[in-house]
Each structure stands twice: as C-alpha cells, then as structure tokens.
Amino acid sequence: MPTIKLVIVEDLEEVTEGLSEFIRRDNELQLLSTFRTAEAALLELPLLKPDIVIMDINLPGMTGIECIRQIKKTGLAMQFMMFTVYENNDQVFEALKAGASGYLLKKTAPLQIIEAVKELYNGGSPMSATIARKLVSIFQEHPTGANNEAAVLTPREKEVLELLAKGMLYKEIADQLHISFHTVRQHIGKIYEKLHVQNKTEAINKVYGNRV
Structure with a gap:
C-alpha cells in the first residue's frame, strides 16, 4: 500500500x-x-x-x-x-x-x-x-425520497448507494447483498460514472440532496 x-x-x-x-x-x-x-x-x-x-x-x-x-x-x-x-x-x-x-x-x-x-x-x-x-434514521424516516438523478441507476446500484449512505463499509455491503467485495467496487464505480461524481458524498448529495 x-x-x-x-x-x-x-x-x-x-x-x-x-x-x-x-x-x-x-x-x-x-x-x-x-x-x-x-x-x-x-x-x-x-x-x-x-x-x-x-x-x-x-x-x-x-x-x-x-x-x-x-x-x-x-x-x-x-x-x-x-x-x-x-x-x-x-x-x-x-x-x-x-x-x-x-x-x-x-x-x-x-x-x-x-x-x-x-x-x-x-x-x-x-x-x-x-x-x-443520524444518517440511518433519515433513510428510515424517508425510504422513498430519492430524486430523479437515481433514474439512471439499476436497482442493484440504488441498493448499494443507499447502503453506502447508511455508513456501511464495502465489506459489509458485500456481506449483506451476498456479493463479492470486488463486485461492490464495480457497482460503485458505475454509480460514480453514471452520476458524473468522484466520490460517495457527491453521489449521495446528488441523489438524496433533498434529505441530507
């Protein structure tokens, strides 16, 4: 490293x-x-x-x-x-x-x-x-609050993004969705590419900006 x-x-x-x-x-x-x-x-x-x-x-x-x-x-x-x-x-x-x-x-x-x-x-x-x-409570209170930016994402990518926004680590997401760590990284790369962002925070703000 x-x-x-x-x-x-x-x-x-x-x-x-x-x-x-x-x-x-x-x-x-x-x-x-x-x-x-x-x-x-x-x-x-x-x-x-x-x-x-x-x-x-x-x-x-x-x-x-x-x-x-x-x-x-x-x-x-x-x-x-x-x-x-x-x-x-x-x-x-x-x-x-x-x-x-x-x-x-x-x-x-x-x-x-x-x-x-x-x-x-x-x-x-x-x-x-x-x-x-605090972030988890917001998503629990407003589970369907994503804006139209999320329309370009697949259902799996939306799922990964929401788990990211709840503070979960890549490994935890992989375990919860029963996929590999590498697959999680691939999904996140695709999310960033589709939303034209560079990191998780920008992605969350773009999709859930009305809530965070």
Missing part, C-alpha cells in the same frame, strides 16, 4: 500534537504539515497536494466547512475528514454537502482515527457511530 499523505487543520495545539504523534508511528502514513487556520491551509494545500486533510470545523476566521468548499472549487483530488466536537444535524450535513467524505468526533480513540484514515483512502466513508445513526 502506498504511503498516505496527510495534512491536519486544527487550532488546538494539544489536539494536533496528539494526533500527529499517532500518525508518525504508522509507517503507512506521512504527515506533510499542520495548520491552525483555514486561511493558511487554503494557501498551502494546492502546493502540498495531500491525499487526505483532517479538518476541524470551528476554526478562527474561516470555518473548516468553508475551506472545503473553496478547495473543492479548484478541482484538486484530495479527500476531507471532519474531526470535530460537533454532532448536530446541521453541522454534519453542511460538512457532507461541502465535500467531506468522513466525519469523526474528537472523542474517537486515536487508533480508530488511524484506521478511519486508511479506510477513507481505500474508498470508504468513515463516520463515528452517532453520526452514522
């Missing part, structure tokens, strides 16, 4: 130091830099080109969510994982709409954070359990 290049955007020094220490212990990860403000990150991220940015929401000045929006406009191929104390619906969904592909609470254990980074790099969308439950 290639080295995963990371950047941390977090204004609390003790949080940054603790997370940095665990990243440096893992030989599959490389910490390129850390920033305390979104403005500083916005200037340097296009030059650093990390694979993943671990981003706080409540930063001095520009928020982490707005920083993601600005970076997404550039078309740079980096993924964002929110790392925050916020777990209310508005913050969660604004972050996902902005383009975040993962959402972890700061109370998450360090080793789980490292595993989440690797999962995100490999195509997953890691979320803390409470956040995943």
